[in-house]
Amino acid sequence: MADKPRVATVSLCGCFGCHMSLLDIDERILQLVDLVTFDRTPLTDIKTLGDCDLGLIEGGVANAENVEVLREFRRRCKTLVAVGACAVNGGIPAMRNQFGLAECLRESYCDGIGVHNPGIPSDPEIPLLLNQVHPIHEVVAIDYFLPGCPPSADAIWTFLTAFLEGRPIAFPYLQIHFD
Amino acid sequence: MSKTFKLDGREIPFETGQTIMDAALAAGVYIPHLCHNPEFAPHGSCRVCLVDIGGRQVSACTAAASEGMEVDSCSESIQETRRAILQMLFVEGNHVCPACEKSGACQLQAVAYYTGMLAPHFTHFFPRRPVDASHSDVIIDFNRCILCELCVRASRDHDGKRVFAISGRGLDSHLVIDSPSGLLGDSSFAAGDKAAHVCPTGAILPKGRGYETPIGERLYDREPISIVGDVRAHEEEVV
Numbered sequence: 090m091a092d093k094p095r096v097a098t099v100s101l102c103g104c105f106g107c108h109m110s111l112l113d114i115d116e117r118i119l120q121l122v123d124l125v126t127f128d129r130t131p132l133t134d135i136k137t138l139g140d141c142d143l144g145l146i147e148g149g150v151a152n153a154e155n156v157e158v159l160r161e162f163r164r165r166c167k168t169l170v171a172v173g174a175c176a177v178n179g180g181i182p183a184m185r186n187q188f189g190l191a192e193c194l195r196e197s198y199c200d201g202i203g204v205h206n207p208g209i210p211s212d213p214e215i216p217l218l219l220n221q222v223h224p225i226h227e228v229v230a231i232d233y234f235l236p237g238c239p240p241s242a243d244a245i246w247t248f249l250t251a252f253l254e255g256r257p258i259a260f261p262y263l264q265i266h267f268d
Numbered sequence: 269m270s271k272t273f274k275l276d277g278r279e280i281p282f283e284t285g286q287t288i289m290d291a292a293l294a295a296g297v298y299i300p301h302l303c304h305n306p307e308f309a310p311h312g313s314c315r316v317c318l319v320d321i322g323g324r325q326v327s328a329c330t331a332a333a334s335e336g337m338e339v340d341s342c343s344e345s346i347q348e349t350r351r352a353i354l355q356m357l358f359v360e361g362n363h364v365c366p367a368c369e370k371s372g373a374c375q376l377q378a379v380a381y382y383t384g385m386l387a388p389h390f391t392h393f394f395p396r397r398p399v400d401a402s403h404s405d406v407i408i409d410f411n412r413c414i415l416c417e418l419c420v421r422a423s424r425d426h427d428g429k430r431v432f433a434i435s436g437r438g439l440d441s442h443l444v445i446d447s448p449s450g451l452l453g454d455s456s457f458a459a460g461d462k463a464a465h466v467c468p469t470g471a472i473l474p475k476g477r478g479y480e481t482p483i484g485e486r487l488y489d490r491e492p493i494s495i496v497g498d499v500r501a502h503e504e505e506v507v
Contacts, residue, residue, distance in 0.1 A: 181366055
């Protein structure tokens, strides 16, 4: 038996809603584990990334670690997919682009309502924030885009089954929405 | 016998003086558009209604129909050009659909769905634009303005007020409001104005009615804009 395609997933600057939507395929996940082998993904808790056929990226790029992880996914994955609004166009986190980074940090950690022990965190283990949040196609080349906040389980299933069977990827009207 | 032209192989009757868009709308054939509204003079600015006539691309809302012309409105190359135009509109503003009250009933979004746009493709500008909530009944979010000038035309030609205008040139073009402070609340604008009901995006919205329609029942949730029609045709008058 030929090796099954390897799939990796990650959430960058996202809310894990797209991963929840993937799990929303319900019992079809049993079919999916027959079709693919999961590599690095929050679903397996595997932390290191091997060579993969397909990488699903949730979330935009907001900090230095996001950039590093995204570039590694691009190096390791033959096909890379932007899953969900944040990966596609920055989404809700990109609304901070309306303000300066210092302004955001001051509001969150110093001047905001209900802040105790004010002070901007500076632990070296915390990845440095970028000045702006970016969609992932602004950092690496992306092969497919799956919009939605989140994309529905059916839309994700449509993509996965068509991709794995080598069919052209086409979505019914009801499966494509930007919200 | 009436005159006709061909739109994607289909005979469309027209009268002298009608544009391709007029004739198509009258025949019930959809050509995607954003800045066009049959109640106002054609503007030809959004370029989404681009069609091909013998290798030349023109906007259907401003090009006069003529006898025997062959118009292509649905080839992949036309749709591809429309997608690129829409992608530029999306990256030029801040169109955060998940955080917008208009989502699901937004013409910009619906036309993007119709043309098969899945992603913005270009690099986002992330411009910094204000929100004007000074008016008691209506909010203006400049992040979502696509400069279609429908509010400009409606206020000038229907309401007789000239509340709106476009100022600046090129990338600096932006919507301005005629009031001493530049704020909508200090202008003569009223929620019952025609100009409050023509915006194809979520730039001009009535206050206090956000997310009234559940997801799944919004204007474009179930059927595409080619079947449902424009937002304008579904606008309820605010009493």
